[in-house]
Amino acid sequence: KKTASLRSAVVPAWANRARVPLDRLLTFGKVLKSEVTKVGAGSVTLQDGNTLKADFIVLAHGYGATLFPAGPKRGVSDSKTAVADLKQAQGQFAAANWILVVGGGPVGAELVGEIKAQYPDKTVYLVYAREALLTNPTPPINPAATGL
Secondary structure (H helix, E strand, C coil): CCCCHHHHHHCCCCCCCCCCCHHHCCCCCCCCCCCEEEEECCEEEECCCCEEECCCCCCCCCCCCCCCCCCCCCCCCCHHHHHHHHHHHHHHHHHCCEEEEECCCHHHHHHHHHHHHHCCCCEEEEECCCCCCCCCCCCCCCHHHHCC
């Protein structure tokens, strides 16, 4: 769950608030920590070779790897380390006078908003190569979301 994950990187005291322990996430199911190596008709194969069958498969993998501060740093799988990393990021945002965000897609635009909401007097630059924010065609974003 990524509820307020960008806010948790910026706002002190949100590091634990935006986390959902995986052992309590599902009442009728379970969370498996693995990589999917193959998707077939009605099944996926995991890195360890096990196959999971399903009537319906949703690929909710995001666009590339989740990058910090939107998610845990690569290789971090325990809450204690993830929270410590978020607190370190919060300190870096608090200490910075000038902040540069590269990327005007949904994550970059949201992160700028979170920074300015918490620190309205900080100077924040957003660098984006396109004419307007939220206009990256890969993957396509619904035009209604961009206001165009």
